[in-house]
Amino acid sequence: MSFSGADTMRKRNSSRVSKRGSARGSERGPERIAERGSALVATLLSLFLLVFVGLTLYFFIGKQMWFPAPINAFGRDLDRQFTRTFIITGIVFFLSQVALAWVIFRYRENGGRAASFEGNNTMEIVWTTAALVMFVGLGLAAEHSWAEMHFRGASEGALKVEVTGKQFNWLFRYAGPDAQLGRIDPRQITESNVLGVDEKDSSGKDDIVTGSLAVPVNREVELTLRAQDVTHSFFVRELRLKQDAVPGMAIKVHFIAEQTGKYELACAELCGLGHHRMRADVLVMSQPEFDAWLVQQKAEQ
Numbered sequence: 001m002s003f004s005g006a007d008t009m010r011k012r013n014s015s016r017v018s019k020r021g022s023a024r025g026s027e028r029g030p031e032r033i034a035e036r037g038s039a040l041v042a043t044l045l046s047l048f049l050l051v052f053v054g055l056t057l058y059f060f061i062g063k064q065m066w067f068p069a070p071i072n073a074f075g076r077d078l079d080r081q082f083t084r085t086f087i088i089t090g091i092v093f094f095l096s097q098v099a100l101a102w103v104i105f106r107y108r109e110n111g112g113r114a115a116s117f118e119g120n121n122t123m124e125i126v127w128t129t130a131a132l133v134m135f136v137g138l139g140l141a142a143e144h145s146w147a148e149m150h151f152r153g154a155s156e157g158a159l160k161v162e163v164t165g166k167q168f169n170w171l172f173r174y175a176g177p178d179a180q181l182g183r184i185d186p187r188q189i190t191e192s193n194v195l196g197v198d199e200k201d202s203s204g205k206d207d208i209v210t211g212s213l214a215v216p217v218n219r220e221v222e223l224t225l226r227a228q229d230v231t232h233s234f235f236v237r238e239l240r241l242k243q244d245a246v247p248g249m250a251i252k253v254h255f256i257a258e259q260t261g262k263y264e265l266a267c268a269e270l271c272g273l274g275h276h277r278m279r280a281d282v283l284v285m286s287q288p289e290f291d292a293w294l295v296q297q298k299a300e301q
């Protein structure tokens with residue numbers, strides 16, 4: 001605003017104020033604001049940004065409300081990738097927010113003329129390239145773990161378990177002594193044959209259906225995920241494993257749990273009113289314990 005422009009503005013403002021006949025002393029109001037500028041607002045906004053950045057960093061670096069420790073190789077890989085991503089995006093976040101706070105304070109309104117910018121091609125190219133390099137680089141760094149999980153199947157000796165999600169519980173099916181799971185025929189689903197194991201397939205006669213997922217420690221497990229009604233999602237935090245179970249599909253995932261214990265399988269797809277209670281125990285145990293568990297499950301059927 002030029003000197004004469006500011007003068008005109010002041011005159012106009014004060015005449016408007018006097019016309020309205022407002023309280024005594026207010027005629028000097030607009031002038032005082034112009035002198036002081038927006039120092040208070042700019043300072044508060046900059047401070048708020050800095051506090052907000054500090055709190056965000058505290059929650060991420062201090063690992064407040066974080067994941068439990070992983071119990072498999074894939075989980076550790078995924079955590080490393082997670083950390084890499086957080087360090088890079090965290091530095092960008094920190095620098096850009098602090099720069100924003102500084103710009104808000106440094107270029108606050110102070111009664112002067114407003115500046116205008118046209119844009120800067122060099123800057124555009126620099127940050128677009130930086131973002132591209134960052135995303136492609138992170139993708140390449142994760143390529144090995146991704147391929148390990150999605151492109152390589154389970155090895156020969158893996159324990160095969162079928163997992164079925166339905167509103168609102170999980171069911172697990174183990175092969176009996178014949179080591180073969182019987183065929184599934186949805187038309188044969190009844191109250192006593194909840195999974196619809198085909199009566200005509202003899203390999204299904206000795207199958208064992210359970211309500212918990214028990215697996216031997218340090219042995220590869222191959223899961224085949226199915227869904228009977230809507231899409232559900234198989235999620236075990238400690239395995240860092242999350243995979244949708246989709247009606248009409250048989251999706252395979254595999255893992256090796258390296259630590260015995262009891263973990264939680266939670267459905268991670270909002271699948272209906274009872275979604276919140278769609279959970280099951282994942283029991284990682286020694287091979288002898290697992291064998292005994294399976295015998296006991298069979299006896300209970």
Ligand SMILES: [Cu+2]
Pocket residue numbers: 165166231232233267268269270271275278
């Ligand atoms: Cu569900």
